[in-house]
Amino acid sequence: MNQNKRALITGITGQDGSYLSEFLIEQGYEVHGIIRRTSTFNTDRIDHIYEDPHQEGARLFLHYGDLTDGTTLRRILEEVQPTEIYNLGAQSHVRVSFDSPEYTVDAVGMGTLRLLEAIRDYQRRTGIQVRFYQAGSSEMYGLVQAVPQSETTPFYPRSPYACAKVYAHWQTVNYRESYGLFACNGILFNHESPRRGETFVTRKITRAVAQIVAGNQKSIYMGNLDAKRDWGYAKDYVRAMWLMLQQEQPDDYVVATGETTQYVNFLSWLLAM
């Protein structure tokens, strides 16, 4: 057991944050997460592992903060004193990034820079070595420059979201090379689960099919059926994040299954069930 391991997760309320929290708690970590204040509950994915922090043996702690608020990030870092930081927080919806490009870039791009700067100062002041995971995305390849893509394939982002992720990626490399920070970029292809946000395409489709089967809906509008994705399982991918931070040297890694599926095949498979 890693009794002195303490992880801080941005985006803990998301699909990956919830699986990663479960996994790290199983590994003996104390887990701290940053959550945004909203007027509706946003912790349903982690409620089952949350215990009152006053209880002896509590392993999960939540802190209000935001990637757009650098002062709070610094304060949380000082309070928590983490040994590993997983930056999973984002405005993660590609389509929405066209509607709210400034906010997306602020949270995804500048948010990562704020965190890296906070870590740099914190490490220098305390001497505690922090390991940093940056959640990159296959969206950074956008208009793909080679098939299949690897860690060295040039990026060609095609949305405000992807542009911001590319910026965050290179800042992470830069902090590794300029300041010797143990920082890794995970370039993850799509990864799904029952906890996937309901506005992403796999959940849009599964929800619609469930409504049709229940007799509440008659049809489903699918748009372009030719689109393809490489779909992995989120629970496996969070383990990959952790493994990256357990290596001797920091590096960048692509995580994918290597198999692409057309939506139409996904839909036919669901309807045949």
Ligand SMILES: Nc1nc2c(ncn2[C@@H]2O[C@H](COP(=O)(O)OP(=O)(O)O[C@H]3O[C@H](CO)[C@@H](O)[C@H](O)[C@@H]3O)[C@@H](O)[C@H]2O)c(=O)[nH]1
């Ligand atoms: N046909 C059809 N396609 C759709 C629909 N909704 C979305 N799509 C398309 O389906 C693809 C997959 O969309 P999503 O699953 O919603 O997410 P994403 O855009 O691939 O982004 C997700 O994965 C990235 C890479 O891992 C992540 O970086 C990103 O944050 C997000 O999780 C995209 O090409 C999108 O245009 C729909 O109703 N019908």
